[in-house]
Amino acid sequence: VTYLLPLFTRIDHVGIAVRNLDDAIGWYETTYGLTVTSRETNETQGVHEAMLVVAAPAGDDPGGSYVQLLEPLHEDSPVGKFLARNGPGVHHIGYGVVDVAEALAKIGETGIRLIDERPRHGSMGASIAFLHPKDTGGVLTELVQAAPPT
């Protein structure tokens, strides 16, 4: 198997934990002029979330770059626990990859623990997987294969 290197094609998003999604969206709109392209509730992740566009998809890459704002659905969710421990701030980083299954296989071979052994559904139709922050220098890291253009 020949892997694509580098594995990352872009910084897909910065995932930011917030206490109130509507307030945070308003703040990002007013302060930086960013606009929301998608809002979703992800019950599995336990979050209400919004994606704000920093850079639209360009060229061959179907993915763009976003600020992802995350409000927990309940205190026991991962983002709820993060907020209780750290307060609002950067929760994780999402990097764009061409093929998330291939990237997971490559990274798994290095011995890094995978939170997701197989890709699952992420924001805006993406296929995503998380790596364990204890094995990635303290950075909760998400791999993001953007949905193909429709």
Next chain:
Amino acid sequence: VTYLLPLFTRIDHVGIAVRNLDDAIGWYETTYGLTVTSRETNETQGVHEAMLVVAAPAGDDPGGSYVQLLEPLHEDSPVGKFLARNGPGVHHIGYGVVDVAEALAKIGETGIRLIDERPRHGSMGASIAFLHPKDTGGVLTELVQAAPPT
């Protein structure tokens, strides 16, 4: 004055605090296949740093997207204190802007405290400025105007 909106053109970099720069570079090279494009020592910031390419500059934007690894020069530096308090992990986010002086003026009008009232020299010849994390939802935020192409 008419400001460019949105203010951000890209996610310029994720600034990551590490204990040992050489070890961290080796890990990012081996695990993700990223390569170093610049290494610098910034005495003012109190860091040894390396920029690893995630996405090269494209189109009209002279800036790309990078992982920025930061090793403190001494324990009393901002990154040294961050490591002592939090351990390794995401230290700040840098967003690309077309004109950092204009972006600072616009953001300053909203009442957000500016760590840098005026742009100063950043990595790879960029003009940069930091915003105060207490006023930005806990995200230490850097504005980055990339150096013009040479």
